[in-house]
Amino acid sequence: MSDHDHVQVLLGKRIRDLRKAKGYSQEYLAEISGFHYTYIGGLERAQKNITLANLIKIACALDVGVYDLFAYNKLSSSVDKKSSDIEKIIEVLIKLPNKDVRKIKDFVYGMFEDKI
Structure with missing residues (x-):
């Protein structure tokens, strides 16, 4: 797995963890961030690349800073x-x-x- 793929997997897990911590379904996160639920699922499974603009939308919907999306650790x-x-x-x-x-x-x- 390349470093890029590894970061993408960690980002997807972090989005999922933050979403679940808020008690949000994929559908609800998609709705409040302006995406389709399949896009959120694709991000969480590291099947979709994400732009900075979309990272900002998701961070806002989760009420966290963009940096929080990368606050995963070993x-x-x-x-x-x-x-x-x-x-x-x-x-x-x-x-x-x-x-x-x-x-x-x-x-x-x-x-x-x-x-x-």
Whole structure:
């Protein structure tokens, strides 16, 4: 993946994250920014290039500065992976009987008591 493609993917993810944080659907963001919802989807999936003028429209619709659209960081991918790992652990725990969940809780607390 080229640097250009990587930035485009990060920008798309950032637009999606900001949109979702506002509770906006793609359709609503498109409506208030003057675009078709398929354009917003294309941006979020890094399938569309965007002009500066359109970046400004989207930033205004999201009530953020243009610079906020580029305020992604490497932590977000590690947080996403951590969240995914936690979700997988929860899926396993839900399937276990209560007594086993308590044993695991006690084990984890004992193992990491100095960090909790």
